[in-house]
Amino acid sequence: MHWTRPDGAPFDYWLRTHWRLGATVPAVCPASLVVEADVGAWEARTGMLFPETGRYVVPEALVPVEIDRERDLGRYVEPNVWVRHPLEEPPRPA
Numbered sequence: 001m002h003w004t005r006p007d008g009a010p011f012d013y014w015l016r017t018h019w020r021l022g023a024t025v026p027a028v029c030p031a032s033l034v035v036e037a038d039v040g041a042w043e044a045r046t047g048m049l050f051p052e053t054g055r056y057v058v059p060e061a062l063v064p065v066e067i068d069r070e071r072d073l074g075r076y077v078e079p080n081v082w083v084r085h086p087l088e089e090p091p092r093p094a
Contacts, residue, residue, distance in 0.1 A: 001028065001081050015081060023083040032080035039067060042074035050074065 003011035010016045015025070039050055042065060046058050055064040058076075066075045 001025065015083070018083045018085070021085060023085045025081055026084045027082045029080045029082055031077050033076070033078040035076040037074055038072050039069060039074050040072075042067065 001010070001012065001015065005011055005016075010019050037045070043049055046065075048056065048058065050056055050065075050067040050069070053067055053069045055066055058065050061076065062078050063076070066077075067073075068075070
């Protein structure tokens with residue numbers, strides 16, 4: 001999120017798109033999406049096996065899934081960057 005290109009624009013394509021439209025970044029949400037399920041559900045959903053407690057990289061996920069075999073729990077916590085766009089004042093009726 002803090003990486004920039006030589007022109008000062010954000011390195012990330014989507015943040016750069018918002019930046020070009022005048023948006024600012026007011027905050028980061030460290031847990032914007034949380035998915036918890038038993039290990040069997042994670043294995044069925046991903047087609048992967050999670051034989052030990054640990055972090056697993058799942059294709060197309062933004063962050064690893066945390067597997068806790070002792071608790072039979074898989075937890076995915078996805079962060080997000082929030083952007084704020086300026087609103088233009090609507091035109092006044094004539």
